[in-house]
Amino acid sequence: NAGVMQNPRHLVRRRGQEARLRCSPMKGHSHVYWYRQLPEEGLKFMVYLQKENIIDESGMPKERFSAEFPKEGPSILRIQQVVRGDSAAYFCASSPPDTINEKLFFGSGTQLSVL
């Protein structure tokens, strides 16, 4: 009965490196959402995915950021050539399929620190 699992919990990268954040949704959930929380700010929507499909990526920065949710395996949020401004907590959430107005279940987040 595991909840939404995110790993790693903490990730340290130097400027210019790549960061890969993983999210395994709750069992039976096929919708995944990524949010970013900058220091002293709220949760900013980034992307909404279903299996093998990006439904809404309106919150994703135009460059360096990408997300996927393959048929098998976890959802991945990838940040290429990280910069200090990417330092934030990244939260993943999931919801069941074929539902509307369903509450989201969040993971504990990945804290990304860019040195």
Place this chain on the structure above:
Amino acid sequence: DQQVKQNSPSLSVQEGRISILNCDYTNSMFDYFLWYKKYPAEGPTFLISISSIKDKNEDGRFTVFLNKSAKHLSLHIVPSQPGDSAVYFCAASEHNNDMRFGAGTRLTVKP
């Protein structure tokens, strides 16, 4: 493009008194509203929700009020307890699970 706004970054109340957290939204297409609670180093957890067809929903000490004409909702916690101290996020969605969050209000309940 902040569609959901929580204008009070912090709120402090005495134990036993009422806590009122406010939230405003700009998108009239939002039809489902939620409150989440977040402790440090944890992900947000769902607290209570309300559909746009209602104006009030109550769950124990927590009540959410929705004023559609004013595009405003509020969360009332009564009586407030020290364990309620957390950051509270207001969220709204447009019938498609695409949820938008406010900036959060940090509630401190003093014993």
